[in-house]
Amino acid sequence: MGLLRLAVLVLCFQLAHFTDPPCEMELECAECVPDNMPLVTSHRAANGSLTVPAGDELTLACGGGKFLAYPLRDTLTVQCEAGRYRVRADDTLRHLLDLGCQESIFEDVLHQVDNCGNLQGRAYLMRSAGAQPSRHLAALCFDADRAVAARLRMSNAPHNALRVAPHSDAAAPLSLLGNFNHMFDATTRHAAERLYSDDARMNRRLRELLKHEHYSFAEQSLTSAKLLSSHYFEDQNMRVTDFVSNRVAVWRSVAHGNLRHVQRDVAKFLALSRPHAELDVYAGTHGVLALRVGHDHTEIFLKAGQRFPVPKYIWTVVHAKQANKAVALVLLNDPFVSVSEIREAVFCESACGRVPWLHELRRQRRYETPLYGLVFCCSLRNFTSVVSEMPEQLINVPEGNAGMLTELFD
Template sequence: MLRLILLCCFFQIAFFSDAPCTIDLECMECIPDNMPLVTSHRASNSSVVIPVGDEVVFSCGGGRLLAYPLLSTVSAVCEAGRYRVRQDTKLRHLLELGCQENIFEDVLHTVEHCVSPLQGRAYQVVEASRSTRHLATMCFDEDRGLPAAARVSNAAANALRMPPHSEQRSPLTLLGNFNHMFDANTRHAAEKLYSDDVRMNRRLREIFRHEKFTFADQALTGAKLLSSYYFDDQNMRVTDFVSNRVPVWKSVANGNLHHMHRDVAKFMKLARPHATLDVYAGTHGVLSLRTGHTRTEVFLKPERFPVPKYIWTVVHDRKSEKALAIVVLNDPFVAVSEIREAVFCESACGRAGWLLGLRRQRNYEVPLYGLAFCCAAHDFTAVVHEMPHEILKNVPAGNGGMLTELYT
């Protein structure tokens, strides 16, 4: 009997000792809050797999590791799903190897075509060499607490082409100090608002209590404007910043907004060997709900944090000067008689061969899931001024300028 128990233990140890070290980048509970970059292995399908015996290198860029305050980089060997650290030979779980601060930064930054009163922002990472790599830029409406337009690229490592500029932090002026103070206040308010869907929807229903509006089973959630899937696997956590959140109805967020995000992400990866695509995303308008004989605009705080009427994405191939704008109507309550007015261009979604998920079963035409329509560049910018028209000025009008074909 004792021999049988020992034999079972031996097989268990042998089995688990062959277990690789897997880092699931989408599992928030499985990785540190400030996850270091894995610089020795590539991620695939949102996970990094390190075979037993392989050495892995974790880097905090310009920061330091929590367990090793003097080090920004640490090497470890995978042993039975954990990491034997070279520096002190200790066997550690991944959660112990986080960085002291998030390696990704959301900073105030000069952004091309982003003019006052909009605020320029950059999502960036400081490399171990102290150089800065920009992953996305954003024009943020600080007054209303809402992202107006953002940009990301399918270039390698999501590196954005930026006009020449300095990353040096110069002493702040009085105006600069005020900008940072208001920015910090907005972030705090947004984090509180989007951290709890129950509290957000309780606030929404309180606002409309006297109008007695019937929300049925609909509820708001804080959805991402730039999808995690737009970024290379290890960069996907850059989308967790609260400035990237917008209030969206859950049926829309889980419906056509989700399908649009996945289709655009797949197209970005498919196009990478052939073309560098710029992807812009933003919001337009304020949703209004019919209360009696009038319509009431939806703000989650007085004149701040509006629920956007439209959430849009523009995919632009600068080399061929072709583009396509996809618009999702964030209004599951829209009446059939109001659809013609809400759809402000002749939709071309049916001709876009790469919108596979969105077009499946024609659910993109269902308002409950977020009515989606596709516009030619100039038809789109004539209505949506959050998208700078200068960027698409060389795109031919009509079908000739529409990015509808798959890259082969």
């Protein structure tokens, strides 16, 4: 009887241990993680989430900063316990939301960027602990006057380390102009966060702008979308795409249609190519959407002073450095475009049918349907002859088919 009771107790313990809930982190869910989420340096994330079995230990790190609940520590060891975390430092059981850093590990900072012209150079950095330099994850040219990104760049290199020209990231004393720029940046960032965080507010504003023209939106509405997809980046680096300078206004059917398809195909191509070839991705906007009101066209800006434009085109360029080939994927952000206007809107002979890795985009041939965001694929030379946001001297690939990036790398 005693042996039977012991066996039952052991079985109950095993079942309790087996059914103990794991610790889950949805790194793309803002409500599920702290405002300033630490890095998990002991485990790998996948597709924006991390699941840790009960009993596993994790190492959390705040880079060059400290934890909010532990202001003297930049790393913590915790153990998953019933979906929460037992902190080794003081044996306290905490929810993940209580284990945030004092500051974000990722930064959006003013930065020298080549070929930005008169636009503002910025960089997305990941801060490192100690004397280690910050890692550059993306660089961008931002039109601060119009409050829209002209061009961003990232890489599928290991850890998404972007190659940039030699420079110093050390903070220099700010000049009067530098202080002014920082104040202006804060105002623009606040306005952008307010605008892009609330679709209802954005669409009320849009309808107010055109209410006297009695424009029919045919149940269409605007939403905000990322120019660089989070899935272009490895593991936890995807959180760097959350900066508002990476967002623009896009029609909902376009965002959920061909923009999503393009970004999924590019993300998969980057992942498949990573072991074999280093690719750079450039993404940006071109032009301002103009809605036809009667016999006239009205350009759409969501703020006064021709700021926060709804872009006419959203584009992505994928460049294979070693092969010296590239392709430009251009999306028309205009579900209202008429058949007679399409010929003028498509400014190159499309080669999408010759790019086999565009699986999601080409699967149902909806990339030719304006409702979902008409997409066309250009050679780089044809693309840069129209889109000034991508200077011709930035990438030099052969003309025609010789310079077209169509094949997979293996």
